[in-house]
Amino acid sequence: MKKNLKSKWLLLLPLAMGAFGVTACSDDYDPWELLKTEVTSTIPQSYSEKVAWNGGTFTINVKTNGSWNIEVPKWLSVDKSEGNGDATIEATVERAWRAGERTGEIKLNTAGSESSNVAGTRSDKINFTQEGLENALKITDCSTDLTKESIFDNDRGYYYTQYGYSIKYTIDNPLTDDEVNNIIRNAYIRIYKSTRYLKNDCTTIYLKKADLTPGTHVLKDDKWYNEYRTEYNYLQINKVEIIIFTAYGEKHLY
Known part of the structure; x- marks a missing residue:
């Protein structure tokens, strides 16, 4: 390197000047x-x-x-x-x-x-x-309503309660139909409910591809669940999930 050469040259410089009568000059080496x-x-x-x-x-x-x-x-x-x-x-x-x-x-x-x-x-x-x-698909709004109706069972001779649901959701989907078809293998909604005897029981609703188009969609089932023990009449929706399934696993939209 230049610095090493410079150090050796400086050691020999006095001898060279004495032997040949060379006059000292400035050193322009940069560090x-x-x-x-x-x-x-x-x-x-x-x-x-x-x-x-x-x-x-x-x-x-x-x-x-x-x-x-x-x-x-x-x-x-x-x-x-x-x-x-x-x-x-x-x-x-x-x-x-x-x-x-x-x-x-x-x-x-x-x-x-x-x-x-x-x-x-x-x-x-x-x-x-x-x-x-x-990740382009987004649920911007989702709400769930639970309905119930008292119905007389002629065969059994007593009343039972019939529960229904209405799920309304708005989806933002900027993808083309081809992109949706290529990346999404399936889509579904999970409803988690509890009754006196069932804790966090899950109902799965499979969606059609039309349900993933941009805009607001409503899913309804007025005859979703029957409760025959009217003295223990109780049903509650705990959670609703909207999920798509791709080759890389599940993606929760909501």
Whole structure:
């Protein structure tokens, strides 16, 4: 390295000057410095934070005294892929195209150079996750009404209580029909009810694909459940879930 050569030359310099009568001159060697690199980004990088299913634009900030180049997934584009010194890079994540999360890696490679008297190389990585396309579906409102009617059973000779339900929900669905058909294997509603003898019993209602179209939908069944022990007449809906099933498992919309 230049600094080592410089030190040896300085030790021999008095002898050389004495032997050949050379006059001393100024030393114009520049000191070497180590490569410094710092990279940050506005892309969500924690376990609980993910890039949204519809992508977005983010920044990658590079601080370095060397040259750099960047490697990214095919579904992420950058406005510059190499440079020298500090830089702000605009990164755009594409819209997801399938169900299930996908992970990406951004790799920044930096290096010093002899011309700039910077020594060293370094690689830094940013890992992130993007939501799957199923996250585009959102339930914005949901309500449940329970009805009951006292009915006389002629065969048995006494009254029983007949319960019904009405579930109203509003769905936000920006996906195309093809996307829905490709990512959703099934969809259903779960109603959890309790009676005097049943605790958190579950009824599953399978949905048609039409029930996932944008807008408000109502599901009704006036003859859902019969309670024959009228002296213990009691039924309560504890919880309603709206779920889609993809190749990557269940996704709770509500």
